Amino acid sequence: MHNHESTGIAGESPTxxxxxxxxxxKSVIFGLLTGKYVDVSNYPGTTVEISRGILPFSRNGKMVxxxxxxINSLIPRSEDERITRDILLDKRHEGVIQVVDAKNLKRGLFITLQLAEAGIPFIxxxxxxxxxxxxGIDVDRKELEKILGVRVIPTVATERRGIPELKQNIHDFRPPSISIKxxxxxxxxxxxxxxxxxxxxISKRSLSTMLLSRDESLITKLKENFRDFDLNKVGKVIEDTQKHFKDPMSYVIQQERHVVVNDIxxxxxKNGGGVKSLFRTKLGNLSMHPLWGIPILLFVLYFMYKFVGEFGAGVAVDFMEETVFGKYINPWVAILIDTILPIPIVHDAFVGDYGIITMGLTYAVSIVLPIVSFFFIFFGILEDSGYLPRLTVMSNKIFKKMGxxxxxxLPMVLGLGCDTMATLTVRILETRKERIIATLLLALGIPCSAQLGVVLGMMGGISERALMVVIITVLIxxxxxxxxxxxxxxxxxxxFLMELPPIRIPKLSNIFIKTYYRVKWFLIExxxxxxxGTFS
Known part of the structure; x- marks a missing residue:
């Protein structure tokens, strides 16, 4: 089966x-293995499209x-899960690297069992x-390797720990020995x-369990790709089997997997005492509280105003506009143009009142760019700290009123950076109705980074009240x-189900890398x- 359009995967290179x-x-590890940047966030669903990169250290040539x-399962409940399932189904890969959260091992083991059923070799x-x-969670790596029959590698990706071992064993894909009856x-x-x-x-056994779990997207895919697929016969087997169970077979199958997961x-x-950060735990809980979460949100917004609106739109913009461009770049460019091409029309086009340099480039780089850059830094801190998922929980009741x-x-906040990127992320919403409403709200009410830069620049020069009026108006x-x-x-x-990451102290290196690539996007786009605009 080769349906490249559905997954965005093409080419014959081993994968x-x-x-x-x-x-x-996953995205952090992807970047470390390929040297290629993707949008790395402490928030579920931010890998907004399929990213591919070459493994420069692979001994097998051009390995992608x-x-x-x-995903949470190979039986899709969302577009993301369907795409991932299709990636495995459309092409035979050299292997899979399954990334598991060590502190939520059970959740990852459900996928592990499905990979084992599919007969896919993995690390x-x-x-x-x-x-x-x-x-206090101590995972016995050797015991886990013995049970699963595959190589297990512990990592701390943000600190690059374990990555050299992963690179060294990148081709050590083994068929799993674990099975479930x-x-x-x-x-x-x-x-x-x-x-x-x-x-x-993937194995027929895996496809069979998916069909027994009523995977409608798989039925559609099999019908489209195989003319000989007899849906009626398969459907009869499913219906006859369902008669023996009071609960849906998807539930029965999942419960039996649950028993095996618990056993593994x-x-x-081994669960020991552990040393938890009580402060971070309490802060995380308070940020979701229906009462205390509001002052925390207001503090975050106030800090954003101070950091982006006053420092970015004030100090940084003044320095760039008055010093960098006002004293150096614009005068130097004017002298250069008058020396090389002393023609009035050329002078006006580049360094006149509405010139490409004195207006277009000056406005973009000296006024909007500093504000956008400071916003991207602030947004990166929110992402990597784990606050955004908690804001999701706190705002769920309000969003419920809007369907x-x-x-x-996530798409609403990402829209403050780039509406196009935000529109792509609406696919994390599970129903068509939700995706349409979110896209509508992005189009009508969420300013992108360039617009936000102008707004903050204007409001920063007036007052905090002016900014609050704008925010309240947009929210209403x-x-x-x-x-x-x-x-x-x-x-x-x-x-509404949400996996909450712990509150973390953001890594400065990751913040600056993300800011660099987002600023690069701004400069290009x-x-x-x-x-x-200077020609209009």
């Missing part, structure tokens, strides 16, 4: 897939690493091993369905439009528009 739950550090979206990476140790009725159904299935890059966990994990879940905070507009849209647009809203 390795980076796979795991959301927010386990694919960073897949975060398991136990990331954030240090945070697990802080919580389901209820006899389900096993019989698996055998019957397997006889009706075509050969693909109990064999290889959305708290997850909509969003709430009204969202509420009306939720009444007009048909469909259902999804349930936005600055030309300012220059073009």
């Amino acid at each position: 390795i897939v980076l796979l795991g739950n959301a927010n386990v550090g 690493l694919i960073d897949s979206p975060g 398991q990476v136990l990331n954030v091993y240090d945070e697990a140790a802080e919580r 389901f209820n006899e009725k389900i096993e019989n159904a698996i055998r019957e369905i397997s006889l009706l299935l075509p050969e693909t890059s 966990y109990n064999q290889c994990v 959305l879940s708290g997850k909509a905070v 507009q969003l709430i009204i439009v969202g509420y009306l849209a939720s009444k007009v647009i048909p469909g259902k809203s999804s349930d 936005a600055v030309p528009l300012f220059i073009i």
